[in-house]
Structure formats: C-alpha cells, structure tokens
Amino acid sequence: MTDLVVKSCGPMTSLQDRGRLGYQGFGVSPSGAMDRRALAMANALVGNSPETAAIEFVNLGGAFACEGGDLHVALVGAGASFSVDGTPVAPKTSVLLKEGQVLEVGHPRTGTFAYLAVAGGFAVERELGSLSFHLRSRLGGLKGAPLKSGDHLPCRPDAQDREPMQLAVDMIEESGPIRVMLGPQDDYFTPETIRTFLESEFTISPQADRMGFQLTGPQLEHAKGFNIVSDGIVDGHIQVPGSGQPIVLMRDRQTAGGYPKIATVISADLARFAQMRPGAKVRFRAVERDEALAAARRLRDWTASLPSSLAPVRFALTTEHLLSRNLISGTVDALAPASAEHHD
Template sequence: MTELVVKTCGPMTTLQDRGRLGYQRFGVSPSGAMDRRSLAIANALVGNSPETAAIEFMNLGGTLTASGGDLRIALAGAGCTLSIEGALVPPHTTAILKDGQIAQIGHARTGTFAYLAVAGGFAIAPQLGSLSFHLRSKLGGHNGGPLQAGDHLPCRSEAQEGALTHFPGDAPQPPDAIRVMLGPQDDYFTEEAIRLFLESQFTVSAQADRMGFQLSGPTLEHSKGFNIVSDGIVDGHIQVPGNGQPIVLMRDRQTTGGYPKIATVISADLDHFAQARPGSILRFRAVSRGEAVAAAREAKAWIAALPEALVPLRFSLTTEHLLSTNLIGGTVNALSPKIGEG
C-alpha cells in the first residue's frame, strides 16, 4: 500500500476537508479547513475535488516521506514552501514525491494555514461524513487525533498517475476591510458601540485558534446586558462577552452560544480572516445581504473555475534538465573587448 509517512510536524497539524455538515442540531461542530480557497488550490493541482481532505499545517511545517510508491502532491497557503530532497518546488505546482524521498514543508510566512493535498485523497474512513479533526470532541483526524511523527497515512495508489500542472494566478487578495453583516443581535449594543466597531481598528490577539479569534480594540458597550438565551452559531459570528472585546468564531466553534453577536463575517471573507496572524490589524465594513450573497457566489465560481485555470508543466526543473539546455550563449572575461570594439 502506498502511504505518506509523517516524520515531523507541528502540534496542530491535522486532516481537514470541507467539514462535518448536517449535525449541528446534535451539538457537533462542523470543523473543516480554515482556508477553503487554499485547500481548493492544492486539491485542484492533484486532480481532486475542492473539498477533499488534505493535511492542514498551522504556522509550523513538517517533513513527510512516500512509502510503497510514488505520490502526486501539491501545497498551497500561508506562503509556505515545498521542497523535495532539498530541491524547491515552485509555488502552486504539482510535484512527484518518489518512493523514499522526503518532502519538507516550510513554516508559514504570510498567513497561518497551509494545505498539502495528495492525488486521490487519503484512504481513511470518515466519521460522520468527514475526515476533519475536531480537537475538543476528538472526532475525525487520524486515529482520533492530530498528526504526529510516525503516522502512516494510506493513499490511493491508483490516483497517482496524472498530469503535472501549475496554477499561474493567486488567490483573491484580502479586502481592505473584512466585510460583515450586522446582527443578529446588533440591537444589544449602543449606537456608539456599533460606530466604534465599524470605524476602529482591531488587533488579532494571541488567543486565536481554530475555535475562535479574540480581538483587542475599543470596548464595545452593551445596551441590554451581555447574556442572551443561547441560540445557534455559524462560522464568522462575532460574539461580544462582558469585557466588550469581540471574538470571531471559526471552524471549530461551538454550535450554540449565549453572548450577543454584533455582526457576522461574510463567508467570502472568512478565508482571508483565517489567515490573519496574532498582531495583525484589521477593520470591519458592513455590507448588505445582497452584497454578501454576490460575494459568496463569486467565491464559489472562482473555486469551480480552478481546474480550467491550471497550465501543464512542460518540463521538470531538475539539475539534469537545466544542464541539458543551452542557457549560456558564450563567456567573457575582464580582458575581453567591449561589445562593438576591436
């Protein structure tokens, strides 16, 4: 059996796909990839559907090796680099990890989350329809936990034949301000609190994980207290507890909550928000429901168009290839006459 073997990785390296949908009424968090656009890019490069499970790296990279056969792999997200046996793979490019070779994923440079996809995905049984690991419930993942050194991830050997491709573009750039829809409990805040929320800067605190990002900024004053009858939570809801500091709820969030929610990050901007690092400064901008729906449709269309945006690799950038091409048309030295002279 062809396997991807983990040699080293960070403490929150996990398997993530689109998430565990349809179980919130039972108290089961959806979980899933923090940056679905980057997940989709990595999957497109190896011929997978956008929601196929991949390895999610948080901040730190890792090293892995192929065992029992060659693997077609690709990496996307957070400015991380992919090297195979020390040779750097160009960004957003499919690569072949040959049996016994070692792939190294660098640390995050421009965000937090990166994704390594393998052609055909992993041959691991899902739990409640998903491989996504949820830390607090221990659902999904590999053997009910995050990845760690020594883990063997079975892969589908029949899916490893295929074209090597490159994605020449970039993921959509983050907006100047994260777009939100006010509510559903914006009436629990003073007019001044709403104004401060939309006109002030906030900083992502060190208290940020897959469950939620706590922000630091001006205190947002409640007008009706900070406790409500617990109601449903969705990705991107912005709760404001008694200290007046907002918390943006992310993929591993709880399914219900009892703090009023001043606004909700629109789905099209949640991937951008997820890549914000502690210390990042951001602002919010209110949009209408129509604008939020239009942005969601645009994001969905962008992901659907990824396979057509890929270009085939004409050659492999190996030392052997570079030596076989005539890259130098001649040589000169300091004593050679200048062009046009003698």
C-alpha cells in the first residue's frame, strides 16, 4: 500500500467529497466540499470522477510525504500553490510524487478552500457512503477526525501509472452579485425589508465556518416574528434570526431550523460565495427558477467537460528541467580503442 503521510497541516484540514446524501431525514448533515468546482478540477487532473474525496485545506496549507510507492497528485483552488521537494508545480497541473519526496502546499491566496486529489482516491472506509468529515458529529474523515501531523492516508497504488496532465480550461466563474431565489419564508418579511436585503451591501463577519457565514449589514426586520415551526434546511438557505443579521447556511449546516429564510443562494453560486473571506463585501440579486436552473446546467456541463480539456504537460526547456531528466544512457571515450573491429 502506498501512503500519503501528513507532515504538517492546518487544524481544519480534512477529507471531503460530494457529501453524505440521503440521510437528512435522520438529522445527518450532508457536509462535503465547500467548492465543488475546485474539487472537480483537481480530480479531473488525476483521472478521478468529480465527486471523489480529496484533502480540503481551509486558509492554511501543509506538507506531505510519499511512502511505499509513487502517487499522481494535483492541487486546485483559491490560488494555492504547491511544490515537490522545493520545485514549484505549475497551476492546473498534475505531478508524479515519487517515494520519499515531500509535497508542500501553500496557503490559499484568493479564497479559503483548496483541494489536493490523488489518483484513485483514498483507501479509507466510508461512513454512510461518504468520506466527508463533519466536525460536530465526528462522522467521516480519517477515523472520525480532521487530518493531523503523523497521519497516514492509504492510496490505491494501481491508479498511479498516469502521465502528468494540465487543464486547458479556467474555473467556471460568474461575476456580480450572488444570485438568490426568494423564500421559502419571504412572506415573513415586508416588501421594504426584501428591498433592503436586495439593494444593500453586507459584510462577511469573522463568524464564518463550514456550517454558516454570518453577515453584518442593515438590520432585516421581521413582519411576523422570527420563530417558525422548524422545517428542512438546504445548502444556501439564508436564515434571519432575531438579531436581523442574515446567516447563509453552508455544507455543514443543520438539517432543520426554526428561523424564517428570506432567500436561498442558488447552487451555481454557492462555491463562489464560499470562497469569499471574512471582511469581503457581498450583494444579492433575486432570480427566477429558470435562471437558477440554467446556471446549474452550465455548471454541470462545465464539470462534465473537464476530462476533454486535459492535455499532457509540455515542460519548458529550462536548465532546472533538463538537469532533472535522464537525457543520456551512458558515455564513451572517443580516444579509447574500439572494442571490436567494424565491418561495412
């Protein structure tokens, strides 16, 4: 068995895949990767399906060693960089990490979440169909915990014989305000409050984690009070508690809640929102169902197109690259006598 050994990492570095689906009726949060676009790109580079579990980095990077064999790896997300034994790896490029080599991941620079994928995925036992780590329930991850120094992640050695690849496509990215659909309890707010919500600028507060992002901004007044009979929660629901300050619920959210939800971030914009850091300014724009569905289809089609956007790595002919290659198989002495007579 080939292992990826954790030398160092941040406190919330964890295994994340698409999530633990189908158990919300039992109170189990789906969890899953905060940026599924970056997860899909990293997986495409190493030949995995888009939802395969990868290592998710939160604000900080880490260092990893290869033990027992070679590993084909790729890192994508939030402008994080990585290197192998000190040699930088180009963005959107996979690399073969050889036994004994050390991979270092830099901290995300343009967002919060980055993903390290390994060809074939990790040979770790799933819980309720997923490897996604959920902090509050201690489900998933490596033995119900985030990663820490000294952990060994077993990998499938038969999946590593791959050529380094690069992605000739950029992250699918929308611009402008985060798109939402109003409701399901927008009737708990006056038209004036809904107008305030859609026309105002909010700030992501430091109280932001994988469960939810607290926003600060103008107070949103309730028209019918702030308590409702608890009902189901989905990713992107925007609750407004008694404080009048909205909370955007994320992947580790609870499965039911008793605060009215003024709107819901559409699925195609949730990863873009997740990569916004505390202190970032955010605005919202209401859309209808047809626009939300069209955006979801574009994201689906973009994800499906990733394997066709792969190309073999074309190395630049730098001195460092040439010195790293075995360009000759041996040497001869031109002045030494021939070992055998040559005949035409």
